Amino acid sequence: MLFRPLRIPVVIAAIALAFSGFAAAAPADDLREAQKLYGQGKLQAALERVDGYLKSQPREPQGRFLKGLLLTEQKKVNEAIQVFTGLTEDFPELPEPYNNLAVLYASLGNYDKAKSALELAIHTHPSYATAHENLGDIYAQLASRAYDRALQLDKNNAAAQVKLAMVKDLFVAQKASPGARPDPVKIAKAAPAKAEPPAAEPAKPEPAKIDSAKPAPAKPEPTKAAPAKPEPTKAAPAKAEPAKPGPAPVAPAAAKAGGNDKAAVGEAIESWARAWSAKDVKAYLAAYSPDFETPAGEPRDEWVRSRTERIERPKSIQVALKMQSIAVEGDTATAVFRQSYRSDSFKATSTKTLTMTRVGGKWLIKQERVGG
DSSP states (O other), X not given: OOOOOOOOOOOHHHHHHXXXXXXXXXXXXXXXXXXXXXXXXXXXXXXXXXXXXXXXXXXXXXXXXXXXXXXXXXXXXXXXXXXXXXXXXXXTTOSHHHHHHHHHHHHTTOHHHHHHHHHHHHHHOTTOHHHHHHHHHHHHHHHHHHHHHHHHHOTTOHHHHHHHHHHHHHHHHHHHSTTTSOOHHHHHHHTGGGSSOSSSGGGTTOOTTGGGGOOGGGTTHHHHHTTOOOOGGGHHHHHTOTTOTTTTTXXXXXXXXXXXXXXXXXXXXXXXXXXXXXXXXXXXXXXXXXXXXXXXXXXXXXXXXXXXXXXXXXXXXEEEEEEEEEEEEXXXXXXXXXXXXXXXXXXXXXXXXXXXXXXXXXXXXXXXXXXX
């Protein structure tokens, strides 16, 4: 089966600009030296420098991204997947880690996972051209497999023969064209040289078109959809059956409670978003349950510190939500919504899923992840 690697984008400069506040307090010399060694092809030495840098800045995205690229070039695919997965969990607003996960999954022949990762990248940044192009490649690879299978089942299928030849010719033509589709190694090694230009390179991931969906006006909708109370009128008939005093009131009461629970869950999430927008760190952190599952299982105090930095660093933050669904089962609820984040220096839109738990009569966040 013909396979052409997907491109890994040159994004170190973009991440450095978007998260310059992270690196400001870090031993930047180690990171610069790691990038220099990477550019020279000294992968192991660069990796050692990055690891040293990340000991003092374990959550800093630029260093983690560089480590992911180094592991990718060293063919340590599983370790690279772990690094980029962690970045998608901690910084879901960045499309590049999703794209690179797709590259790694595709290298393993897992095109379904690669497709899902690219779709998340595009959800985050609809104008991210690299992800769109790579997604086209994935569909072409899937088509190639399907046509090949069709020919195995029916060798005389002329239409499948023509289509398979066209797909393979497309890849051959691009592969033969120098510079048309540079492989991941060449693009990655070019990144350190572009780490200090003006603001030209960040234009690719710049989410200028993210607001085209305009989710903000829909902000009040969660509280309208969640409390749906179509059944309170059933309560009266239930009480009218004296022969069954026990079970009769239970069903209406449960239905009413379910509606009220959905409303409470929706309001808890809206309060969390309002606290985030107001840069109220105390109220924001209070929205998380004591047993909140931190990303990658990191210590709670480290997670609190990093979240506090991410809230306090921007001059302004605006978070708008558009609820898609709320499901309640006992003391657990699952909410799926579109989140639009905007600060004075960054904008992003993504689908988010929160698992909520009832603690002392309050709905608190137990798990937070990007995606439905």
